Amino acid sequence: MEASAAGQMRVTPERRPALVRLGRGLLNGSLKLYAGLAILYLLFPIFVIIAFSFNDTRSRFNFVWQGFTTKHWQNPFGVPGLGEALLNSIEIAVLSTIVATALGTLMALALVRYQFSGRAPVNFFIFLPLASPEVVLGAALLSLFLSVGVNTGFGTIFIAHVMFNVSFVVVTVRSRLIGFDRHLEEAAQDLGANAVQTFMRVTLPLIAPGVLAGGLLAFALSIDDFVITNFNAGSTVTFPLFVYGAARVSIPPQVNVLATMIFLFTLALMLATVWQQRRAERMAAMRPEEAVAA
Amino acid sequence: MAARLRGRRGWLPWALLAPGLAWLLVFFAVPLYYMAKVSLEEGSIDTGYRFTWHFANYADSISNYSEQFLRSFLYGGIATVLALLIAYPLAYAIAFHGGRWRNAMLLAVIAPFFTTYLIRTLAWQTIFDDASPVVDALKFVGAIPQDGRVLATAGSVIAGITYNFLPFMILPLYASLERIDKRMLEAAYDLYAKRRDVVRRVVIPLSAPGIVAGTLLTFIPSVGDYINAQLLGTPRQAMIGNVIQSRFLEITDYPTAAALSFVLMAIILVLVGIWARVAGTEALMGAEAS
Numbered sequence: 001m002e003a004s005a006a007g008q009m010r011v012t013p014e015r016r017p018a019l020v021r022l023g024r025g026l027l028n029g030s031l032k033l034y035a036g037l038a039i040l041y042l043l044f045p046i047f048v049i050i051a052f053s054f055n056d057t058r059s060r061f062n063f064v065w066q067g068f069t070t071k072h073w074q075n076p077f078g079v080p081g082l083g084e085a086l087l088n089s090i091e092i093a094v095l096s097t098i099v100a101t102a103l104g105t106l107m108a109l110a111l112v113r114y115q116f117s118g119r120a121p122v123n124f125f126i127f128l129p130l131a132s133p134e135v136v137l138g139a140a141l142l143s144l145f146l147s148v149g150v151n152t153g154f155g156t157i158f159i160a161h162v163m164f165n166v167s168f169v170v171v172t173v174r175s176r177l178i179g180f181d182r183h184l185e186e187a188a189q190d191l192g193a194n195a196v197q198t199f200m201r202v203t204l205p206l207i208a209p210g211v212l213a214g215g216l217l218a219f220a221l222s223i224d225d226f227v228i229t230n231f232n233a234g235s236t237v238t239f240p241l242f243v244y245g246a247a248r249v250s251i252p253p254q255v256n257v258l259a260t261m262i263f264l265f266t267l268a269l270m271l272a273t274v275w276q277q278r279r280a281e282r283m284a285a286m287r288p289e290e291a292v293a294a
Numbered sequence: 295m296a297a298r299l300r301g302r303r304g305w306l307p308w309a310l311l312a313p314g315l316a317w318l319l320v321f322f323a324v325p326l327y328y329m330a331k332v333s334l335e336e337g338s339i340d341t342g343y344r345f346t347w348h349f350a351n352y353a354d355s356i357s358n359y360s361e362q363f364l365r366s367f368l369y370g371g372i373a374t375v376l377a378l379l380i381a382y383p384l385a386y387a388i389a390f391h392g393g394r395w396r397n398a399m400l401l402a403v404i405a406p407f408f409t410t411y412l413i414r415t416l417a418w419q420t421i422f423d424d425a426s427p428v429v430d431a432l433k434f435v436g437a438i439p440q441d442g443r444v445l446a447t448a449g450s451v452i453a454g455i456t457y458n459f460l461p462f463m464i465l466p467l468y469a470s471l472e473r474i475d476k477r478m479l480e481a482a483y484d485l486y487a488k489r490r491d492v493v494r495r496v497v498i499p500l501s502a503p504g505i506v507a508g509t510l511l512t513f514i515p516s517v518g519d520y521i522n523a524q525l526l527g528t529p530r531q532a533m534i535g536n537v538i539q540s541r542f543l544e545i546t547d548y549p550t551a552a553a554l555s556f557v558l559m560a561i562i563l564v565l566v567g568i569w570a571r572v573a574g575t576e577a578l579m580g581a582e583a584s
Contacts (some may be wrong), residue, residue, distance in 0.1 A: 006295050025320075027489065035387035038380060041400045042460065045417035046409055052420060067317045077389045103314035110310035119412045129322050129565060133518020134537045136555045139542050140325035160425060163321040164332060166314050172336060224444035224523065227535075231543065247525065251416065259413045270401065 018221040046263065053256035060250030072253040076261070079252045085242035086156065086258055092238065093222040096161035101215040103162070104169025105207070111170070127165045137164060138231030145232065152234035157244075160232045161222045168221060169214035176210025209277045216273060220266065314339040333552035341549060350552040359537050359554060366533040367561070369448070370517035377463040377512050378505070380456070385467035385504075386497070389474075406457075415454055422450050422526065446528045462511040470504025471497070473505035506573045514562060516570045533539050534558055 052062050054223065056069035107126065112118060128260035129137060141160055143150055188198045204211075226240040233241055239262075243255055313409050333351055335343040356363070384551030388399045406414055422444040432438050444450050474497065480494045498505075525546035534554060 018550055023480050024489065031383060031387050032391060033382050035391075035399070038384040039399060041380075041457075042406055042546055043402055045414050045421065045457070046405060048417040048420055049409055052417075056576065062456070063420045064425050103317060105316040106310040110307035110393055112308035112460075115305045118302060119307075122315070124325075125315075125318065129318065131514060132559055132562070134560050135518045135520065138320070138553055139538060139555045140329040141321060142542065143329040143332045143548070144321075144325040146548070147332065162317060165318060170314070201487060210426055224407070227539075229541075240410055240412050241414070241497070243410065247416060255413065260407050262410065263405075263408045267405070270404075270408070274397070 027058045049256050049263070050260050053253055053260050055253055055256075057253055058138060062253050063253050064254065071210040072257050076254055076257045079254045082242060082252070082254055082258065085237045086239045088236060089223050089239040092154070092157050092161055093184050093219050095163060096158055096222050097215050097219040100162045100165035100169050100218045101211060102219075103213055104172050105211050106165045107166070108173035108177055108210075109168045109207075112174055116146070120158060126167050126170050129164060130171070130194075134227040135224075141228070142231045152232050153236045156232040156234065157236060157238065161225065161230050164225070165218040165221055168217055172214035172217055176213065177207060180206065196286070209280050212273060212277070216269070230260070234270075319409075327343055329552045329555060333547050335520055335549045337549075339546045348549065351549045352557065354559060355550050355553040359534060362532055362534045363535050363557070365531070365563075366517050366535070366558075369452050369523075369533060370513055370519075371454060372452050373459065374509055374513040374518045376452070376456045377460050378509060381460060381463040381508065385464050385471055388468055389471035390476075400468070403461050403468075406461060411458065412525075413523060414458060415521055417452050418450070418457065418524055419445065422453075445526060446531075448527070449520050450529040450533055451531045451533075454526045455516045455519055456524065457511045459516055460521075462515070463508040466503040466507035466511060467501065470501040470507075474500045486580075502573065506569070510566060510569070514566075517562060518558065 013178055052065070053070050053072060054069035054070065055065055056071075057064070058066060072078075111123065138160070140164070141156075142152070144150075146155055150156060185198050185202055188202045189195075193201065224240065226244060229238055229241060230244070237245070241257070243251075246252065246255060303334070308528070314579060331345055331494065334347045334348050335351075337343040338350040382558050383402075388396055388403075392399055409417075420426065424443050424445065429438070429444050432444065433442070435442055438444065444453075444467070478496055478500070479492055517533075518535050520533055520539050523531050523533045523536050538551050538558070540555050541547045
């Protein structure tokens with residue numbers, strides 16, 4: 001690799017350290033400037049959302065800045081149906097995250113740890129929902145419910161959310177499982193632990209960061225989902241569905257207040273997880289001899 | 295180890311897979327079968343739909359909505375290229391020059407996901423509004439004409455799609471760039487490679503799995519999206535997702551909507567297959583495993 005690359009590269013007879021250094025410095029500087037601007041671009045809509053939760057809007061829509069007020073924050077659930085929609089979203093997100101994370105973790109364990117015929121087709125089958133546009137997933141599921149005669153509502157939203165989350169959990173947990181040191185399990189079994197004890201006391205704590213990452217992703221995707229939910233919601237309204245309905249008639253600033261709350265809550269959850277994970281990784285990386293030395 | 299496990303308890307992996315596979319079979323594979331059936335039905339919502347192998351639904355849906363199909367792939371393609379151009383230098387900067395800011399920058403990349411997708415798009419509606427200072431600034435620098443507008447144009451729809459799926463491009467790119475052995479770059483510099491050559495001949499080839507994964511993860515949802523076209527565009531910017539959504543949920547013309555969904559899925563799978571062939575299946579599988 002290096003040899004062929006070197007063969008193709010132009011070899012300059014002399015280097016000009018000062019100029020090169022200046023050039024590199026300028027490039028690095030502009031790269032950092034660009035990175036800063038790109039990050040600002042990514043965060044800009046979030047600033048807008050938070051700012052407009054304080055907008056003293058007098059029209060039905062909340063698009064033009066009209067002055068600062070905290071009255072929406074004092075009355076975040078003052079819009080009929082908004083609180084109920086948020087509650088539905090949270091309930092569905094919690095339930096579907098638990099089920100999808102359990103199913104997906106078991107599948108990831110099977111795929112990483114066992115060689116069996118049929119593994120490649122199973123991998124491909126799990127990949128398929130990720131490669132399908134949401135509108136297709138939603139339309140297909142509604143075709144099933146219509147054909148079989150199931151009334152759409154809370155239950156069908158739950159089913160849909162588990163369906164699209166399972167593959168995401170498998171992919172996330174699987175990537176974390178690949179570096180797993182299986183000797184630890186063998187050691188536990190050599191010391192007389194049975195299969196269940198080994199799983200509960202050794203395997204699960206070690207794969208916990210991966211499972212947690214998969215679960216967080218599932219929760220975020222579920223609470224945010226609009227397209228698939230819209231197809232299978234019936235008369236049940238989730239937070240995104242409420243916003244969609246409101247976007248056609250009038251958008252109360254309370255929507256921005258709740259969006260800001262969800263943002264802050266998820267951010268806090270994320271920071272707590274990162275912190276916890278770092279601790280877990282430090283502990284997992286510790287070898288017995290290091291522990292003795294430390 | 296693996297051989298021992300296979301011989302002794304070959305049923306175990308299947309037992310672990312069973313619940314999840316069952317869920318995907320019943321609520322992903324079986325629905326596709328029912329949608330295939332619906333796509334071949336004939337009739338109307340008042341008289342009821344009957345299954346008649348009505349293949350004309352496919353021919354009709356392609357000829358009636360070829361414009362929206364083309365627009366979807368055009369907008370999705372442009373958004374994917376823009377996302378790659380915006381994301382690559384950022385991912386590169388985070389991976390190679392992030393320093394102690396690396397984790398904070400990664401958090402900023404996924405932060406948009408912490409706000410609801412629809413509300414993020416509504417925020418762009420605010421930003422692109424005719425009365426918005428951002429639009430005034432664009433007029434001032436001459437990016438758009440004085441009487442021009444941003445909202446309700448193809449530009450605002452593409453901008454919305456690009457923004458909304460950008461993290462799906464940045465994260466796989468970052469993951470593959472971060473994995474590059476820094477000694478490779480040093481070796482290239484030691485062999486008198488210029489920075490441009492190092493980027494072109496070492497960094498970009500080694501990050502190919504990330505490029506493949508990122509473009510796929512961005513392109514697929516972009517093509518199927520209808521929220522951006524709905525909130526930032528007009529019916530003249532309607533994409534195929536808008537048609538499927540309104541046919542299915544508003545007009546209740548289920549057969550057409552089902553046929554359109556299958557055509558969309560088929561085109562995407564063919565394009566993904568071609569892309570995988572061009573980029574190399576190795577890159578695709580490597581990306582998929584990460």
